Structure formats: C-alpha cells, structure tokens
Amino acid sequence: MDPNSNGIEDRRSMSFGRTSSIGSSVRRRSFSQSGRILTHADDDIESENVSEAGDIGDRALHSRRNSLSGSLRLDNNLPENGSVFPIGEDTFRQELRSHDPESLNAASTTSRLPEENQSPLPTDALFQKPDEIQDDQKPLPLWMEYASSLIHLAVFGILGVLTRYLLQKLFGPRIAYLTSDGTVLYLDLPSNMVGSFLMGWFGVVFKGDISRFSDYLAIGLSTGYLGSLTTFSGWNQKMLDLSIDGKWHLSFLGFMLGLFLSAYSIIFGVETAKGFRWLTRRPKTESGDNSKTRNRWRVDTYKRHLASILMMLLLLGLLWAVSGTLLKEEYDDGGSEPQLWLACIVGPLGVWIRWFLARLNGRGLGKAGSLKWVPFGTLIANVSACCVMAALATTKKAVNSKNCDTITTGIQFGLMGCLSTVSTFMAEFNAMRESNHPWRAYAYAISTMVISFVLGILIYDVPVWAKGYK
Template identity: 45%
Template sequence: MDSGGHPLGARSGSLLSRRSSRQGSRGSISLSREMGDSILNSMRRSLQSAEQLLGDVDSSLLAQVIDSGDRGLAFEDDADEEVENTLEIDDTPTRIHGTNSHGTSVVTPVSLMEPKDTTANVPTNSSIKGEPYKLSWMLDYASYLIHLAVFGFLGVFTRYGLQKLFGPGCLALTSDQSPLYLDLPSNMLGSFLMGWFGIIFKADIRHISDHLIVGITTGYMGSLTTFSGWNQKMINLSSKGHWVYAVAGIVLGMFIVNESITVGAETGERLRGWILKCIREKSSVGSKCDWEHWRVDTRTKHSMLLAAMVILLSLLWILSIVLAIVKVHSLADGAVLWLGCSVAPPGVWLRWYMARLNGGGIGIGKHRHLKWLPFGTLAANVLAAAIMAALSVTAKAVHTKRSTAVLNGVQLGFLGCLSTVSTFAAEVYTMRRSGQIAKAFVYAAATFILSFVLGTLIYSVPVWVEHY
C-alpha cells in the first residue's frame, strides 16, 4: 500500500516460485517470516491486490503473518534446507534468501531504508550469514526475551493509565457497568498502532532490528491490549443478568477494534507514502537520506543495545517488585499497578512462546488441518480468560482487601499480557483482507464463544450458586 508505487498487476499462475537445495551450512532466516513480510508489504502497496496475492500463498502463512513466536529460534539447529524465493512486484524481482526451518526475516521489497548494496543479501539480527559478527543462539534468544519484557512493562503502564483516564475517576467514559468497558480505550489504541507498526511499518522497523519489531508488536501492543479483561467484564455483566449489555459489549467492542486497526493501516499507509515522497524529493536535490547507520547489524551495536535493555529491564523490574511489596503490605494506591508490572514479563514470554503454534494446524506431518487458524493466539486468549475467571471468583470468595489487590494485580499484569486484542484483531484483519471472510468469522467466533463459555462455567455458575 505504498501510495508512491503502482498497484500490482494481474499475474497468471502463482506469484511465488520456490527452489530448494540441501546445504550443510545452517541459516536462520525463516520462510514464514519472509513470506509474512512479503504479504504485509503487498497489502501496503495495494489493498485491492492483496486478495489475489494471499490466495496463492499457503494458508498456514496467514496464521503467522503477525506473530510466529519463538519458532524461528527453537528449531534453528534443525535447519538444513535452503530456500530461495522470488517475488515479482511491478515487474521488479525481489530476492528473498533463507532456510525453510525458521528464523528471522529480511526486509521486504519497498523498505524505507536504503541499503548500500541492493544486490547483496540483507543481514538480519539473529544470524548474519557469512559475517564474523554472528550472534549465538542463546544471546539471540535472551535479546528477544529482554525486549519483550521491557516493552511489556510499557504496555501495562499505558493500559493502566488509560483505565484511570477514561474510567469513572476522571472522564467517566468507561466503566464496569456498561458495554464501554474499562480496557476499551487501550484495546482501541493498541489495535490502531498495530495497523501502523504491525502491518505498514513492520518491514521497515525489522530492517533496523528484528528484536525491536518483536518488542513493539508482541511486547508493547500485545500487553497494551487485553482480551481476558474484556471477556471478564462481559461475564461480570451477564452474571448480574445484564445479558444485553454483555452481548452489546462483545459486538460493539469487536467492531471498534476492527475499525481501529483498519484506520491504523490506512493512515499508516498515507504517512508512509508521505515519508517516501519526502525522501524522493530530498534525493532529487542531492540530499540523500541514509538510514543505514540506524541498523543494528554489528556486534558492537548489538552489545550496546542489549546492555541498555538489560539495565532498563533491571531497573523497571526491581522498582516494580519493591514498590509492589511496600504498597501491597500497606494497601496503598498503586499496589495493583506495581504488582501487575512485577508479573507482566512472564505473561508476555508465555504468549510469545505459545505463538509458535500459529500455522501449525492439527495433525502430524502432511496430514495437518486448520493450518490457517492461529492456534497460539487462540490458546493464549482462552487460557487467560479462564484463569481470569478463576481469580475473579476467588476474589469474591476470599473477599479481603489484600487478597483482592493481589489477584487484581495478577489479572492486570500476567493475564493482561498473556492475552491480546491487537494481535487477534490483526489476524482477523489479515484474513478479511485476503478475502477469507468465513475463516475470519470462525476464528473470531471461536475465540469469544470458548472464552465466554469457560468464563461463565468458572465464574458465573459459582456466583449464582453461592450468591456472592
């Protein structure tokens, strides 16, 4: 959807050709991530042509376009087959090199970045083939975890702040007693930003740092939005007999987040087109925009960035734990926030780990079914919703201030980060843009029905029976 480019022309046959050969050397560029970025890039360039392109691609890639978790690192040692793909866009062939086992992807064809050597393979963060500054597997994995944790903290802070700003204590636009639930503003903002950074600018940011784009999308936006909190608010309403409000909250909320990511993608497309136009105008007058110095592609840059992130993570986590202990003990304001921040990183990590299930389908080997369904995201949201319901009914049963603060902190941090609306909305958006409306509906319906039914059995039934 580059406003400065031309729409994709009609192609006869498949747009993608694959050539495989056995290699003794090991690579770390993931076919799924390459294809995912290519898909998103084509969606940027022409929304009208996205259906045609996506229709030719293995449906399992649709489930991995937004998040494939740590799949690229977990099976890196098994990489033994190199795949070279050619994607033709506007009669300009773009070479994508990598292995079909998993790893990180290269920049897509129309990145804002300007490589110094456009004919060479673009280096990635996980492993730079043929270069001396290749990161070890464990260091690469740790870097992902650290980025996820740091951005997860920021996501929890933002979500909590939006709850307070738009909630009853300030603007009073959202509440626990209406379809406009407390987490609606954060879900809207996260979905909007996902349209920007998860779809439009994803390949450009990945060209700078693959760890950074995972931190922004999976870490920040995944933690800024929460599906379990949304589901639990609707269960609370239904348990009190407000079924109309509960249904309205689900339907209205889904419509709002869908529109948010659509608006985000459209505005991001225009912004990106404007940036490209400015770059071309500066280049025409001899003022070249060189973005290469921003790339984290050397051992020194990796080490400096990793050291800064480790220091930041240590400060945030230690501060959160200390303040959580102090404030929970005294039941002071902010106890829920700091306790939530203390348990946020494990929630982000677990969701990222579960995302490896996306695109895997059900079955063994070639006999796999439902590969289009993002099972990782679905499982994370349903699991978080079920645990959220269990903690909510526990809080009602125990009913002490300290236990309520602790349980609310776990709900805000761990479960809020384990579940996500931004990734869920992006996956539904991708299916809709590819013309697979029925699959998008089935995926969305399965997520809500499973979460709501489990939540009702775990929370509402005990509430009705015990009259909490």
C-alpha cells in the same frame, strides 16, 4: 479390396478411441491434481500471511538461520522436483487455457514469487572463506538471540501494562468518565482501540521498516508493547461481570461493540499509516543516502547487539526494582497502585508465554496440518488467559480480603492481561478479512469469543451463583 480391411480399420479406430480416452483421462486427472495443488498452495500462502500478520514467535529466529527470507513453503506431497506442475508447466498451462483461460494469470501468480519477496543469495558470503568473515558479521549464538528477544519483550511488556493503566484512569470514572464497570463501554476498551490502531502502524505497515533497524525492536513493539497494551481476558471478564447480574444483552452488545471498534481501529491505523508513508516518501535520488542512514543505525553487528542487550537489560532491572520497591511500600495500603506494581513484575511472564505459543500460528493440527488458517497460538493464549482470569475472579470473591484482592487483581491485570491480546487478534482478523476467504475472519473471532465466554461462565458465573458470593 480386402474383406478384412474394414475390420482392421474398425479395430484401429477402437484402439485409437481407447488411447484418446485414456490420454484425456490422464490429462483430466493431471489438471485436477494440479488445480488441487495450486489451491492448496494458495491456502498455505494465505495461512502463512495470517500468521505473519500477527506473530510467529520464536519461529522467526530459526527461519532467519535456516531459510531465506520470503521463501515459499508448499505442501510435503509435492513431486520431488519441487514443482507445482506434476505434468510439466507448459502442458499444464495448455490444459488450463483450454478449460479456463482466466485462471492462467492466477497460476502464474502462484508459481512465481513476487519480486519483493525474492531474496537473492549474498554472493560475498558464497565466495568468502569462513576464516575471512569478520567477527561482527558472524550470526549471534542462538542463546543470545533468545535472550535479546525475551528482554525486549519484557521491557516493552511492562511499558504496555503502564500505558493500559493510564488509559483506564484517563477514560475511567475519575477523569473523562467515558468508561466504567457495569457498562458496555468497559475500562479496557480505549486501550484495545489504541493498541489496535497502533498495530496498524507498527505491526502491519511499518513493521518491515522497523525490522531493518532491529528485528528485536520489531518484536518488542508489536508482540511486547502492543500485545500487552491490549487485553482480551480483561474484555471477556467485564462481559462475565455483566452476565452474572443477568445483563446478558449488555454482554452481547459489549462483545459486538468491542469487536467493531477494535476492527475499525486497526483498519484506520493501516490506512493512515499508508497515507503517512506516501506523504513522507522521498525521491529516488535520495535512496542511496537513505540506505546509508539505515545501515548506520541498524543493529546488525555483534557489538551492537551486545550493547542493545545490555541497555535493555539495565532498563528491565530498573523497571523491576522500582516496581518491587513501590509494591513493598504500598502493599499494606491496598488499592490500585500496589496492584499495578505487582502487574509490572509478573507481566513479562505472560508476554513470554504468548510469544512461545505464537509458534503454533500457521502450523495447523496434526501431521497433515489441517486448519492452518486458524492461529492456534493466539487462540490458546486468549482462551487460557480468560479461563485463569475467571478462576482468579472466583477466588477473589470466595476469599474476600484486601491482600487477596491485591494479589489476584495484580496477576489478572499483569500476567493474564499480557498473556491475552487484542492487537494481534485484530491483525489476524484483518488479514483473514482481506483474504480470499473473508468468512474465516468472522468464524475465528466468534469462536474465540464464544469459547472464552462459555468457559468463563462455567468457571466464574456458576460457582458464584451456587455459593451466593457477592
């Protein structure tokens, strides 16, 4: 035997050991990187689901133009081939199975889109020449899509203001006497509960069904009507009115009770809507007839869109004309009626601002998109409305005149009431609560309430205490 053979074998063993350790290290790094990418992808999907549960504003118009519905948007740091498996899917699954076999199902779920979210390309459009496409099949100009969205939001926003006013009167001291100022059962509590319940129906369960007939109708109902029917700024202001008299415990109870009742209202709405859908589900043999009916009534052609815009524009003009006439006639009398008509006039502006702010939902902060799970659009709308509401309340106490009361209260009830929302807030809260990170729901809710209340104290309570306003 060669005396140097042992040395050669030792060197080979050492070389093989180094190669194995390097390969093992590479595999560990690849597995760790893949796990981080999957975790990041899951978090992005959850953040997008939360934002879509509430509102994404005019991003919906651009997404319909620039991307397929239901596409999965992952992080920009993915490999150029777009795969979430940088070491190859088969290799990754072997590594994943060796470390944690139970995680393989989660990886499969993340790597593939569910069937209901896949949107195959329309083959007719691929093989059809542009000059062969009928005029009714062409997409609407972007300005017309914006016009249709804004008009629907304005009309349904005014209807939401009127409904909120009626619920205040119905449950307030004049009729049912269940709600009143100076108690934890504040005047806007019934409208917040009803709006959250209806959001479970028309903003969560049946939102897709409504969109099949008209995307703008879905926007008008969820963002316009239900967003204006509920108000976060009115809720916050009532708690500030309690705190200014030293009733801090009632303010705390008012926030907790309002959150509890609104949260369970949307849960009850979702569950009853699911039950109603199950009861009204038709046999599969009638699916063809159902699709024909949907296509017959769907607003999907240029002429139908134009007719819908004109009809809603006429309705908006009528609502504004009636509100302006009644405001002019009753302005000198004061009271709640002229305040309501002024609210109907300025309310749509609050809906429009909230809709544009909603584009920030699901985007996160900075280029890295950190904190994507926070719906910053809704948060900014609610907090800013509360601050302006508190400033108007301070102005009303400082001026203390009938005309000032009419103007400030009308702006509070209309513009600020429509800018802030509880229904969207609860839809986002419920989506977070049902996600893999339920703590986010309570962090989001508590942060919104604490920030709004603290800023309200600085804007409203402190000046009133300092000046001695009554």
